[in-house]
Amino acid sequence: MQRFGRIDALVNCAGRSTRGKVADTTPEQFRDLMELNFIGLVRCTRAALPHLLARRGHLVNIGSLASKSAARWVGAYPATKFAVAAYSQQLRLELGPQGLHVLLVCPGPLARRDQRLHPLEGLEDVPPRARGPGAGVKVRQIDPARLSAAILRACQQRRAELVVPAKARWLFAISQLWPELGDWLVRRFT
Template sequence: MTYWQEKVAVVTGASQGFGKVLAARLIQNGCHVVMVARDPEKLERAAAEIDPEGKLSTAIPTDVTNDDSVVALFEEVRRQLGRLDALFNIAGMSSRGMVCETSIDDFLMSFDLNVLSTVRCVQAARPLLEQSRGHIVNMGSLASKSASKFIGPYATSKFALAGLNHQLRLELGESGVHVMLVCPGPITREDAGQRYAEQTDGLPDSARKPGAGVKVKSIDPATLADTILKGCEKRQTEIVWPGKARLLFAIAQLSGAWGDWVLRRFTSS
């Protein structure tokens, strides 16, 4: 029996990308996964693909930017399944652009999906997670630790998520709830290099590349999912991938100028 056998997890952003891969990995480990996303049809297709018999998944369409929708989600989890062992806040959005040319509305949209959606889900899930002494996993980014050029409001929101994660770790620690931040570089996906085409007019070609041109290898999503699940078992506080990025973060803490110099050396022009 695996650690995840017969546990219940909520995965937001589960209809596509890394959220879908993580949901599949949990199901393979015997966990019942509540798959959450905004588009009902897309969500149902994803659930049918990764759990054809429908025995270990429940699809609940939810808008994580809407208070009432999130409250209803966790009420339904309690009603249908009676417990919750893990909350994986994977839903989010990345962007490209210049901060000085980005509208306040776009900043608010990024902040709502990348930060406030996590607040909503944690607040609604907390009673169930305290009962199980379960896990909260928040999906950050290398941009939670170090900004890079041409990513618009993304770093602003991901830095805020890192601060939120730290406070939750301190706030919920005594209740036995495990809180972990995951900070990966670019994750391998089929549309890498094309997904930002509409946002990069007037920007260097590097801006549309994974990581906005920072020279790091893309990460296999299945391997990252396995690493996260192991991190939960060990109750790690943080995962940074690649680990060598920690050196940049440490240098930047000592000197912002040094950190910027190192970042420029590892970013294609």
């Protein structure tokens, strides 16, 4: 605000993923991850909201494929990203009529130089492939530059959601209509 005098867009893109079985995730681990992945996003949004509303601006919340479909071996992560999805929808419903554009971005794993693995300590029951980016999901890693361009286009079109890869929408639809089949597909592709 001090430098440009206005806020046209806010991109909430911070967080971290975890590995482990959800049943083994402690309440403290849930709270810590929720604080980082969701409550931090809420705080930033609330700080920028008056400015975004004044400009009929864009709020971009970076979720994950896990915002729409929980995967195995990622502990509390999907719960935090489902919260991001619900919050985004609520803001869209409540503040969309006042001109706020809310975009939920649900990307798969991003290609990056740092291909570090989550430590295996305490994860003996988690398959080794689940330690890498995307927790072993069988989806091609996404080029960050291409994702950025797609986000910009989605903002220009004032879209509600951007799912990358787009074919993941089929899984989300199937899971809503036929949860047992959706679960089978998630097990098969993770």
